[in-house]
Amino acid sequence: MQALIAELSRMIDEADREGANRLIDRWAATHGYQSALSEVLEPLLREVGERWEREDISLAQSFVAGKVAEDILNKALAAAPAGTLREVRGTVVLGNIEDDYHSLGRRMVGTFLRAAGWGVIDLGNDVPAVEFVDRAVEAGARVIGVSAMMLVTARGIRAVREELDRRGLSGRIMLAVGGAIFKVRPELVAEVGGDGTAENAIAAPALMESLRERSLRGEGQ
Known part of the structure; x- marks a missing residue:
């Protein structure tokens, strides 16, 4: 999993939104998009946040991270049966x-x-x-x-x-x-x-x- 996160992080650095989506799609074909939210998206965003704190990521790169997150989220919502993805924080x-x-x-x-x-x-x-x-x-x-x-x-x-x-x-x-x-x-x-x-x-x-x-x-x- 760490290798997947590292590769996604590299693609975000290179503004390769399409490549990131292809990589996630391949992973989700086996594990599902709902699992992608917790097993891929959450650790990816945590890493992006830590890099921002270290000033190791630009605003443009954080924008790409946001768009990749939006892509994953939309796919998970589309794939989920009604009512199975509920907000947990309010x-x-x-x-x-x-x-x-x-x-x-x-x-x-x-x-x-x-x-x-x-x-x-x-x-x-x-x-x-x-x-x-x-x-x-x-x-x-x-x-x-x-x-x-x-x-x-x-x-x-x-x-x-x-x-x-x-x-x-x-x-x-x-x-x-x-x-x-x-x-x-x-x-x-x-x-x-x-x-x-x-x-x-x-x-x-x-x-x-x-x-x-x-x-x-x-x-x-």
Whole structure:
């Protein structure tokens, strides 16, 4: 298995998405795509995350890793009988804040979350604050993830915090924020009322798990 992970890692370095898919397809022909999620995808993403921490992988390479993960996940979902692939970590509501249309980062976050076993409700671009909270309440989600690319749109995330406060949901539903502007201005996380942010899409599952645990602890569960 380690040899397979090493070969996939090499293909990611070389941006060989098609080669990675062919290799996984051959493995899944014997073991199945559902097994590929736990036996191939999870260790691969763990290695990618460790390499990112060591600054041994580029943003472009992490993007390819995300696309390979998305490919595996989609094949596993297509091959699975209805109801056999269930999220085990809960649900996250994702979207770009109102007037923001930069979807790439959000979509990568969604891919890594699904690969890590989260249920993801992706509301898309230009999402009003009220809709984020409505969908989170409806789905029983413990975390809302809001993305914005630029300062002018990122400040609109404050409206999500205000809506959570207004309904008495702050602390029960956590607010994760992300996007390029938060790397440039990390103080913006607190300014818009965010409960946390991740360095990149690879780190998003760990952030969501941390926020979910904080939510549960706050209710004494």
